[in-house]
Amino acid sequence: MEIQKNLIGTVFKTGYNVFNEKGCVIVGLSQGNSYFKVDLINNLLNFCKNNFSFVNIMNADKPSIYTYLALGHSLEKSVKKANKNGKLLTNHCNKFISKSLSSKFNLFDWGVEIDSNKIYQDELKRLKVLFESNLKFKDDVCNTTKSVLENKILDVSKLDLGISIGVNYLLCELAFLSVSCDLFGIDKIAYIYHNRWEVFENFVNGVYDGKINKHIGFIIVR
Numbered sequence: 311m312e313i314q315k316n317l318i319g320t321v322f323k324t325g326y327n328v329f330n331e332k333g334c335v336i337v338g339l340s341q342g343n344s345y346f347k348v349d350l351i352n353n354l355l356n357f358c359k360n361n362f363s364f365v366n367i368m369n370a371d372k373p374s375i376y377t378y379l380a381l382g383h384s385l386e387k388s389v390k391k392a393n394k395n396g397k398l399l400t401n402h403c404n405k406f407i408s409k410s411l412s413s414k415f416n417l418f419d420w421g422v423e424i425d426s427n428k429i430y431q432d433e434l435k436r437l438k439v440l441f442e443s444n445l446k447f448k449d450d451v452c453n454t455t456k457s458v459l460e461n462k463i464l465d466v467s468k469l470d471l472g473i474s475i476g477v478n479y480l481l482c483e484l485a486f487l488s489v490s491c492d493l494f495g496i497d498k499i500a501y502i503y504h505n506r507w508e509v510f511e512n513f514v515n516g517v518y519d520g521k522i523n524k525h526i527g528f529i530i531v532r
Contacts, residue, residue, distance in 0.1 A: 335502050
């Protein structure tokens with residue numbers, strides 16, 4: 311695995327700085343994404359262990375409930391699926407961490423450590439207001455959500471409803487990443503993923519609210 315180089319923007323500049331300094335990162339793992347097979351997770355975590363000083367593993371199991379609701383499942387079934395798939399990811403990660411004998415990893419519990427945190431909740435409220443007041447932000451969040459759902463919702467007439475529910479997953483992720491430095495008590499952090507993420511890049515670069523966040527970077531690893 312290696313990082314994608316020569317990307318432009320504040321979010322990537324911060325990301326490259328974190329990489330060069332062997333700093334602290336967040337690794338994002340997605341439920342239901344066929345990309346995240348066991349071998350891939352192991353390779354990704356091993357790459358992070360060798361290149362960074364500390365690795366926070368983001369398993370957004372509780373926000374994933376919104377995705378299952380968006381796909382038409384009942385609340386009860388959505389909670390069960392999110393918990394089940396979240397545990398699978400957690401188990402894969404814990405197996406690697408145990409074998410690695412490394413103290414660099416933090417596999418945090420979203421429901422316990424994030425959902426109840428006032429800093430996170432305040433930022434989530436702010437982003438929900440931004441979502442309703444900023445047309446470009448709303449369009450980008452909706453389009454990103456649509457790209458995830460449109461091939462999974464077979465009844466096209468239900469797609470708009472699914473998107474209106476599913477956007478909450480993305481808002482939760484953005485809120486968490488936005489305040490991650492405060493949550494982890496550090497000055498600078500980078501998010502690691504395998505693809506470009508335009509709404510996140512624009513968000514950090516200040517496209518929506520004019521506030522450039524130089525404390526959060528983005529590193530694409532493939």
